[in-house]
Each structure stands twice: as C-alpha cells, then as structure tokens.
Amino acid sequence: MSTRTDAAPGARPAAGAPVLQVAGLTCAIGGAVIVDDVSFDVAPGEFVAVIGPNGAGKTSLFNLLSGLLPVTGGTVTLDGTDITGASPSARARRGLGRTFQASSVFAGLTVRENVRLAAQAKLGGSMRPWQRVRPDDAAHDVATRSLERVGLARRAEGLAGALSHGDKRKLELAILLATDPAVVLLDEPMAGVSIEDVAGLTEVIADVHREEGKTVLMVEHHMDVLLGLADRVAVMHHGRLLALDTPSRVTSDPAVQQAYLGEEL
Numbered sequence: 001m002s003t004r005t006d007a008a009p010g011a012r013p014a015a016g017a018p019v020l021q022v023a024g025l026t027c028a029i030g031g032a033v034i035v036d037d038v039s040f041d042v043a044p045g046e047f048v049a050v051i052g053p054n055g056a057g058k059t060s061l062f063n064l065l066s067g068l069l070p071v072t073g074g075t076v077t078l079d080g081t082d083i084t085g086a087s088p089s090a091r092a093r094r095g096l097g098r099t100f101q102a103s104s105v106f107a108g109l110t111v112r113e114n115v116r117l118a119a120q121a122k123l124g125g126s127m128r129p130w131q132r133v134r135p136d137d138a139a140h141d142v143a144t145r146s147l148e149r150v151g152l153a154r155r156a157e158g159l160a161g162a163l164s165h166g167d168k169r170k171l172e173l174a175i176l177l178a179t180d181p182a183v184v185l186l187d188e189p190m191a192g193v194s195i196e197d198v199a200g201l202t203e204v205i206a207d208v209h210r211e212e213g214k215t216v217l218m219v220e221h222h223m224d225v226l227l228g229l230a231d232r233v234a235v236m237h238h239g240r241l242l243a244l245d246t247p248s249r250v251t252s253d254p255a256v257q258q259a260y261l262g263e264e265l
C-alpha cells in the first residue's frame with residue numbers, strides 16, 4: 001500500500017499494544033473501491049486526525065470501523081479482538097463509540113434524558129424514557145458526570161431541541177461518554193458549529209482526550225483545530241491512506257499538498 005510513514009519519533013504509535021489495528025481494510029461497492037487497502041495502528045490514548053479532500057473515504061473508513069459498511073477485505077482488531085464481522089452494537093459494547101456528521105439528539109427529550117438513555121443502555125437497564133426513574137440511580141449519576149464533563153450540567157433539565165448547534169454537539173459527546181468507550185470516532189464534530197462555538201467544543205474534545213484518557217480518531221475539515229489536538233494525522237485520498245505522520249510532517253508533505261490541489265491545509 002502507499003502509506004507514507006517516516007521513521008520519526010512521534011510518527012508511530014507509542015510503545016505497547018495498539019488498541020486499534022486496521023490491516024488491509026478494503027470496501028468495494030458496486031465495482032467502486034471506496035476504501036482501498038488501508039492499514040494503521042492506534043496506540044491507547046492516542047489522538048489521530050483523519051483528513052482528506054471531499055469524497056476521499058474518511059466517513060467510509062469510520063463506517064467500516066463501526067460496522068456500518070461491509071468489509072470486503074482486511075481486518076479490524078479492537079484491543080486484541082478481531083471485530084471485522086461484529087455488529088455495530090457488539091463493537092459499541094466492546095468499547096468503540098462514535099458520533100455522526102449530522103447531529104443526532106432526541107430534540108423532544110431533555111438534555112439529561114438523552115444522556116440517560118445511553119447510560120441505561122450501557123448499564124443494561126430499561127431504555128424507556130417515559131418510565132418514572134429515580135433521580136439517584138446509577139444512570140442518573142452517569143448522566144450528571146457526562147454532562148458536567150462537556151459543560152452542559154446547567155442545561156440538564158431543558159429540552160435538547162432548544163440547545164444551540166454547538167451545544168447539541170457537546171450533548172452528543174456527553175451521550176458518547178455515558179457509554180464509556182475506550183476508542184471514540186468523531187465524525188466532523190464541528191460541522192455546522194458557529195465560529196464562536198468552535199473554541200469551546202475544541203476544549204471539550206481536548207478534555208475528553210487528555211483528562212478521560214480516551215483514544216480519539218477524528219475526521220474534521222477545521223485544520224487549525226485538528227493540528228492543535230492530534231498526535232498524528234492520517235491523510236485519505238481516493239480511498240487510500242496517503243500519509244500518516246505528525247501534523248508538521250503531514251502539512252509539509254508535497255504529496256499531501258498535491259492531494260489538496262492548492263486547497264489550504
């Protein structure tokens with residue numbers, strides 16, 4: 001494969017067993033190869049940014065990792081277990097969580113109820129939001145902690161639909177945190193977020209990574225945000241992994257600059 005990885009310190013995952021291993025991952029649909037022989041490892045606690053021009057295969061890669069697209073070649077290994085054929089829910093139970101490009105909260109439920117549902121699912125309890133719940137149960141506590149983590153505790157009893165777009169994206173992160181994933185896939189968390197909200201959301205994501213110790217893979221078009229957060233940057237182009245290296249090396253890589261054809265990196 002055409003992955004360019006220079007043997008520089010910081011360009012490779014830290015020592016220790018990788019939490020995520022992707023080997024020869026391929027997806028062909030109707031004769032089109034949308035993800036083509038992609039291989040990389042991610043170390044526990046690492047932050048890997050996934051970038052690339054429109055249509056490069058970034059979301060498809062996430063869909064393959066989370067089980068939403070069929071793998072036609074290669075393997076995905078999570079914490080030493082081959083999950084290539086596992087269902088999305090089985091992957092989630094094993095500790096792989098994700099958010100989506102489009103906001104996906106229940107607008108008619110309160111902010112807390114949105115997070116409670118995820119906490120209840122994780123704790124194995126009822127997922128019926130209309131059932132009377134005790135305010136002191138475990139799911140309530142998990143929801144409170146998750147909302148505090150993203151700075152939404154004060155909005156807990158308001159309707160999710162009334163939140164700003166940026167706060168909805170924070171709520172999605174809280175929902176994700178409530179399931180306690182080891183590896184989180186964030187698909188364009190800044191999409192549609194106002195300029196004023198970008199800094200706050202960036203801080204929350206940095207906190208999830210550093211304070212919570214989560215391993216993060218994040219697709220994002222806001223390069224300034226990504227380059228400040230990422231340990232390494234993976235560059236997708238035409239379904240292939242064109243480069244995987246430190247932010248400074250990737251941005252000065254002529255092949256990467258060529259892939260963007262003059263777009264600002």
Ligand SMILES: Nc1ncnc2c1ncn2[C@@H]1O[C@H](COP(=O)(O)OP(=O)(O)OP(=O)(O)O)[C@@H](O)[C@H]1O
Nearest residue numbers: 029032034052053054055056057058059060061236
């Ligand atoms: N289910 C599918 N069936 C057929 N083609 C698909 C499917 N999903 C994605 N594709 C195609 O695969 C290619 C990669 O799409 P993908 O959405 O992964 O790119 P991307 O890098 O995430 O783009 P963007 O930055 O615009 O979100 C595109 O040409 C897309 O049309």
